Amino acid sequence: MGTWNSRGLRGSTLEEMVNRTNEWYLEKGLALMQKIPTPITPVKMDKEHRQITLAYFDQRSTIDYIGAIQGIPACFDAKECVAETFPLQNIHEHQVTFMAEFEKQGGIAFILIYYISRNILYYMRFEELYRFWMRAKEGGRKSFRFDELDSRFFLEFMRGCYVPYLDAMNLDLELREELDKE
Template sequence: MGTWNSRGLRGSTLEEMVNRTNDWYLERGLALIQKIPTPITPVKMDKEHRQITLAYFDKRSTIDYIGAVQGIPVCFDAKECVAETFPLQNIHEHQVEFMRQFERQDGIAFLLIYYTAKNKLYYMRFQELLKFWDRAQNGGRKSIRFEELDEEFFMDFYRGYYIPYLDAVNQDLELRDNPDKDIDKKE
């Protein structure tokens, strides 16, 4: 069981951008994506400000977001990364397993990674994540180097703060429909 402390607002910038993007997509009838709240049990409260200052996670959370895009089930996690390498310890085995099961049900699972120092967004397909995950599980590198990522899946912010991840979902679908174009086969 982990402990949550309100001072650790890691990921809040990306989360806010994803939430705004999801609202924007919903307003246009393009997608219905919901943030999955992490269940917590409050331990300590700041009664003056009516805030939880210390809590325990009730159970392990699966992923950050789940929903549907034009009838296609999607789930994804949003991660921020300060360095040029993304540590795989930021992803938990139960999350990978959830995403694997989700994809087996013909859904699309992915990560959105925001490299804050470079101000770059990346859409990581589940198949790409699995390649790095398996490498680490087999004794290889336990992080993903920025230069290992496919240039086709970097995104620019739209209007300064919207994340155009539906364009990347579309690219992901095209690769699934045409496996001969798969980027993993370039190696």
């Protein structure tokens, strides 16, 4: 079995790391998170190899992952960012709407962002995403900068390849509890 280099993902995508992490969380009994496939309609098939060679998307997907973490409904999207600035156009209005409705139902919604050049992850709480989203809607910046982010929610890969989003979710829950007490 190959070893992981801790200096980065080395060609693997964030999605692969999240999938591996979700399998690990499931094995440990910590969470059940499922990747939501984007619905497609095949147009052309290679019957000999039983493969789809051309397809189109049926509808826009909502988010990448949905499930339950210790009895709490959770959903999140995973994004990669090359620059220091994240364009909000990478998050679609129907996704923000879905996440808002999900939170209204008592769930937790968030976005995981992998800043490639810094090799660091960020857990963006829905509340923070919504603040940036509304700023853009009201005529402000159509992006957010790395230095605008809450330093408490930066994550490093565990053992070089796992995405420790449960740690950030715990902090998210603690902050929500503090707000509820006020």
